[in-house]
Amino acid sequence: MTPARSANLTRPLNGRGACHYCGPCERGCQTRSYFNSAFTTVADAIQTGNCTLISNAMVYRVLMDADRNRARGVLYIDRNTRQPHEIYARGIVLCAQAQESVRILLNSANRQHANGLANSSGVLGHYLTAHVRTGGGSGEFPTFDAKPTLGGPKRPLGFYVARFRNTKGGPRSKNFLRGYGFEGDTELSFNWSAPSFGETYKKALRDPRAQVNVQGFGEVLPRWDNYLEIDRKLVDHYGIPVLKIHMSDGPNEQAMIKDMAESAGELLQAAGAKNIRTFANPSAPRWAVHEAGIARMGNDPKKSVLTQFQQTHDVRNLFVMDASGFTSNPCQNPTLTIMALCVRSCDYLMDEMKRGNI
Numbered sequence: 001m002t003p004a005r006s007a008n009l010t011r012p013l014n015g016r017g018a019c020h021y022c023g024p025c026e027r028g029c030q031t032r033s034y035f036n037s038a039f040t041t042v043a044d045a046i047q048t049g050n051c052t053l054i055s056n057a058m059v060y061r062v063l064m065d066a067d068r069n070r071a072r073g074v075l076y077i078d079r080n081t082r083q084p085h086e087i088y089a090r091g092i093v094l095c096a097q098a099q100e101s102v103r104i105l106l107n108s109a110n111r112q113h114a115n116g117l118a119n120s121s122g123v124l125g126h127y128l129t130a131h132v133r134t135g136g137g138s139g140e141f142p143t144f145d146a147k148p149t150l151g152g153p154k155r156p157l158g159f160y161v162a163r164f165r166n167t168k169g170g171p172r173s174k175n176f177l178r179g180y181g182f183e184g185d186t187e188l189s190f191n192w193s194a195p196s197f198g199e200t201y202k203k204a205l206r207d208p209r210a211q212v213n214v215q216g217f218g219e220v221l222p223r224w225d226n227y228l229e230i231d232r233k234l235v236d237h238y239g240i241p242v243l244k245i246h247m248s249d250g251p252n253e254q255a256m257i258k259d260m261a262e263s264a265g266e267l268l269q270a271a272g273a274k275n276i277r278t279f280a281n282p283s284a285p286r287w288a289v290h291e292a293g294i295a296r297m298g299n300d301p302k303k304s305v306l307t308q309f310q311q312t313h314d315v316r317n318l319f320v321m322d323a324s325g326f327t328s329n330p331c332q333n334p335t336l337t338i339m340a341l342c343v344r345s346c347d348y349l350m351d352e353m354k355r356g357n358i
Contacts, residue, residue: 004157004183007035023154034156054087056080058238061108062092062117062318069112071318074104077238091317091349091358095342098291098324099228103243105295105320106230118312118320124295124305125229127222128245129329131289132180132253134281135260136215139273143208148190158185161214161267163331165259175255180218180331182264187211214267216260219331221252222293249282257282290334295324309348310341317358321345 008019016039017031025034032039045051056079063073063086073088094101102125108117116124161182165173173179189211194204220226231244249257261280268276298304301313306325312318321342323334352358 001159001161001184003155004160006156008156009033019156021153021155023156025156057085058240059094059096059104060084060238060240061104062094063088064108064110064112064117064315066110066112069315071315077240079238082238090353091319093319093321093346093349094324095321098294098322099243099245101320101322101324102228102294103230103240106228106243107241113314118295118305118314118318120314121302121304123303126224126227127293127296127327128226128228128247128291129220129222129293129326130247130291131329131331132218132220132249132256132260133183133215133289135218135257135264135279136182136213137261137264137268137276137278138211138213139268139271139276141210141212141271141273143188143210146188146208146210148188148206148208158183160184165263173255173259176252176259177221178219178252178256178330180216180256180260182214182260182267183217184212184214187213212268212271212273214264216257216264217331218253218256218260219329221250222296222328223250228294254282290323290329292323292326292329292334295320296327297325298327310345311348319345319349 008025009016011018015032017033019033020031029036042051042053046053054076057076058079059074059076061075062071063075064070065072071092073086074092075084075086077084094104096104105118105124106116109115110117113119115122118124161184163179163181164170165179166177167179187210189209190205191207191209192205194201194207196204226247228243228245230241232241234242234244236242257280261278265276265278295305297306297308297310299308304313306312306320310319310321310325312320321338323329323338325341326334326337349358
């Protein structure tokens with residue numbers, strides 16, 4: 001077990017303050033201590049003078065030059081006025097999160113690309129993966145005289161147990177392929193279920209409860225029948241057709257979830273926990289699970305949407321630089337991989353533009 005990695009500053013840097021553990025980070029950061037594109041990469045880009053940020057823009061579709069089979073811009077809806085606008089560029093990069101980027105491509109269908117833009121292979125929207133995280137457990141531990149508080153310091157993240165199933169030289173499972181890690185957190189809380197009322201209740205409420213929670217985070221095998229399509233009968237608030245999501249857990253995921261619960265119980269018992277509770281709840285769709293794989297990369301244009309540089313096979317100046325291109329989605333958090341691939345693909349894009357190929 002190891003502390004989970006956190007992209008929070010431990011000392012001031014470039015006008016951003018060091019983290020002072022106020023938490024919870026998901027509500028925003030006044031001191032800009034944690035990594036967030038709004039006040040790191042985007043801010044840096046704007047400071048160069050070569051970037052124009054258009055806010056409140058809900059992209060509808062990619063605009064095409066049919067005669068040259070080139071993307072020429074995007075059509076977007078202003079979030080406040082609901083009016084459509086068009087912008088134009090030599091190269092178009094979609095990086096809107098996997099499902100949203102694919103929604104844009106599917107909504108960009110035209111006479112030359114009847115099944116969606118960059119979808120001559122027919123695989124666009126298929127092989128949807130989203131991490132399994134519906135198995136795990138919790139247990140109670142001694143408090144060592146610690147007192148609960150609602151205003152104490154909070155660490156941005158909890159702890160991590162690296163993958164141990166089906167590793168090289170590690171324990172194997174006969175029931176499923178690939179594996180999972182555990183993400184966990186500790187909690188020192190009030191006894192919210194205390195009995196009685198009045199002074200007796202107030203005293204019982206302050207009786208601390210120390211709990212450790214662990215939750216599996218596993219890989220999903222890409223399957224053709226996990227896919228997205230455009231719902232032709234439903235539009236969103238801005239008049240843009242929405243996605244219809246088809247997803248279920250296969251036998252591999254169901255077996256993995258069961259193993260998550262069993263091993264979580266073993267882990268907590270070995271650590272000395274009391275009142276251990278485990279859960280194994282196959283469910284799809286899931287939340288906060290890093291959707292990926294629905295515009296997969298590959299060398300064969302008949303079996304994939306993107307090249308190794310996340311360039312669409314069908315339209316030379318159109319790129320998709322998020323997790324859409326993943327052919328697998330392991331148990332780790334994919335954010336740093338997404339960013340690394342994006343930088344690599346941008347280098348390629350700039351080189352191609354300098355050569356006049358785009």
